[in-house]
Amino acid sequence: MIVLNATIPVDPERREQAVDAATTLAQASREEDGVIDYRVTADLEDENVIRIFEQYENDDAVNAHMESDHFLTFQGQVPEFAGGQVELHRFDGAEKSQMM
Secondary structure, three states, X not given: OEEEEEEEEEOHHHHHHHHHHHHHHHHHHOOXXXXXXXXXXXXXXXXXXXXXXXXXXXXXXXXXXXXXXXXHHHHHHHHHHEOOOOEEEEEEOOOOOOOO
């Protein structure tokens, strides 16, 4: 399993645009083959930070997502609403287990 975690600081004046774009991205992404889960959240401590939590079955699914029209559209929109440096981290794991 591959997990991606993106953090996007948002310009407060463009927050609604960012939320709309990220919501559209998440809805389309959850329909992709190989996507286990795809969630967008607003940070509870800073509403002007959007976090995207993505889980994929394998590299093929990640690559397909990165080449999808909805992802490329979102990437083109990010400079319009970003309020700082976007961070993306990748985690590779063999399994997941429920703790609670």
